[in-house]
Amino acid sequence: MHPFSTSSRLCSIPVLIAAITLTLVLHYLLPLTPTDRISFIALLWSSVVAVLTYFSTRPLAVLLLDYSCYCPDADHRCNLELCEYFGMRSRRYSPESADFMRAIYRKSGLGDETYAPPYIFQPDLDSKLPPAIVEADDGMCSAVAALLSKTSVAPEMISTLIVACSMFSPVPSLASRIVNRFQFRSDVKSFNLSGMGCSTGALGMDLATRILRRSPGYALLVVTEATGLNWYFGDNRHMLVTNCIFRVGTAAALLTSNPACRDSAKYELLKSLRTHHGSEDTAYNAAMQADDGKGGIGVALTKDLVRVAGASLRSHISNLAPRVLPVSELARYAWRVVRSVVKGERKAAAAHVPDFTTAFEHMCIHAGGKAVIDAVGRIMGFDDWVIEPARMCLHRFGNTSSSLVFYELGYFEATGRIRRGDRVWILAFGTGFKACSVVCRALRDVRMAPDNPWKDSVHRYPLKLRV
Known part of the structure; x- marks a missing residue:
């Protein structure tokens, strides 16, 4: 158990005691006139009040205590053969659509061990809600139960609950289902997020951090997606792509501002940044749920998606760079840009990006699709070693939407990459179009946990994939 025995603000008590002691010493030993003594003591006490005010209002350190990822049973694994069988059984795809999905699947970067939703395995394809x-x-309860068990945190200790699912918003909410299932206390602050896309895992950590920095407690973040509910039957190719790359995945993460948990926590969350590019029509429409004109509802991923992701990334890192990069790298970047401008190479100047490997040891970049991973790697100038975790995560689990950052973080831990003091940059994109970054630092050497989602397959990775 990790009860709150004291608040981090109590560290100001020794400061107060020392100030009182110093005041008494000065009062009896310094050869000051009574007026000078009164003035000095007033000044000293004003300083003490200022120090106490600082310690009582400064933001608390926020820790990522641990997380758990859900892996369905092996008989729910989804390969090309299963997808083709499902398509033939449904009798709802034209031969042209079937051929298109087959081609997309083969070059998607997904392997044969991703997980299909329960919807595919049921006989009645018209029944989607159950x-x-x-x-x-299954995903939420399994992940939350595993997380609370291994952290020894009881449900009544949770002060904030954040649940996110982009495409499924039942009544009562998913957050209420978690409260009911685990019997959370009545004053828990619950948030139910929808429509935020693949960025919600990073976005949820940002939201939890902002709450915990001002209010000591525990925040439980649960991110999932209902892929079966949004399976598309039709001939719109932009919508058929989602059938090929989105797969089942759920993660639960526990964050805290309890200083007593520092020795057992995995990471400290240092910074976060969210940028929204929805004011531009192309960015807003890059990924959108819509009617295909024939009564079919699906999520369309347009051809502009990769270009929008690249443009959003450039805008996002221009805001992030001054906050995280060392001064030496900022100076080198500025010199490269100025030199290109002086030479009249304005396109080259615009293409320059800072070297983010000077700020981070690890980059947990968005694994939403092969084209997006390629674009991020190309724009940022990352080598194969840096983008390997994203490619492997896409291959093993597919695009699990909001939870993908935790499956990818699991790869870093399973391969023994994370050492004490290492800085990790988590980057995710979402519909709208949004970009979200979370920067954290490892508090210890992080090894593969017994419930790590890679425990049964990491020995086969990394694979040599066709890029």
Whole structure:
């Protein structure tokens, strides 16, 4: 158990005691006139009040205590053969659409061990709500139960609950289902997020951090997706792509501002940044749920998506760089830009990006699709070693939407990359179009946990994939 025995603000008590002691010493030993003594003591006490005010209002350190990722049973694994069988059984795809999905799947970067939703395995394909509830409950309850068990944190200790699922918003909410299932206390602050896309894992950590920095407690973040509910039947190719790359995944993370947990926590969250590019129509429409004009509802990933992701990334890192990069790298970057401008090479100047490897040892970049990973790697100038975790995560689990950052973080831990003091940059994109970064630092050497999602497959990775 990790009860709150004291607040971090109590560290100001020794400061107060020392100030009182010093005041008494000065009062009896210094050869000051009574007026000078009064003035000095007043000044000293004003300083003490200022120090106490600082310690009582400064932001608390926020720790990522641990996290758990859900892995369905092996008989729910999804390969090309299963997808083709499902397509033939449904009898709802034209030969042209089937051929298109087959081609997309083969070059998607997904392997044969991703997980399909329960919806695919049921006989009645017209019934979508019951399997969606099963998918959400299985993922959320399994991940939360595993997390609370291994951290020894009881549900009544949770002060904030954040649940996110972009495409499934039942009544009562998913947050209420978690409260009911685990019997959280009545004053828990619950947030139910929807429509935020793949960025919600990083966005949820940012939200939890902002709450915990001012209010000591524990925050539980649960991120999931109901892929079966949004399976698309039709001939719109932008919508058919989602059938090929999105797969089942759920993660639960526990964050805290309890200083007593520092020795057992994995990471400290240092900085976060969210940028929203939805004011531009192309960015807003890059990924959107819509009607295909024939009564079919699906999520369309347009051809502009990769270009929008690249433009959003450039805008995002221009805001992030001054906050995280060392002064030496900022100076080198500025010199490269100025030199290109002087030479009249304005396109080259615009293409320059800082070297973020000077600020981070590890980059947990968005694994939403092969094209997006390629674009991020190309724009940032990352080598194969840096983008390997994203490629492997896409291959093993597919695009699990909001939870993908935790599956990828699991790869870093399973391969023994994370050492004490290492800085990790978590980057995710979402519909709208949004970019979100979370920067954290490892508090210890992080090894593969017994419930790590890679425990049964990491020995086969990394794979040599066709890029």
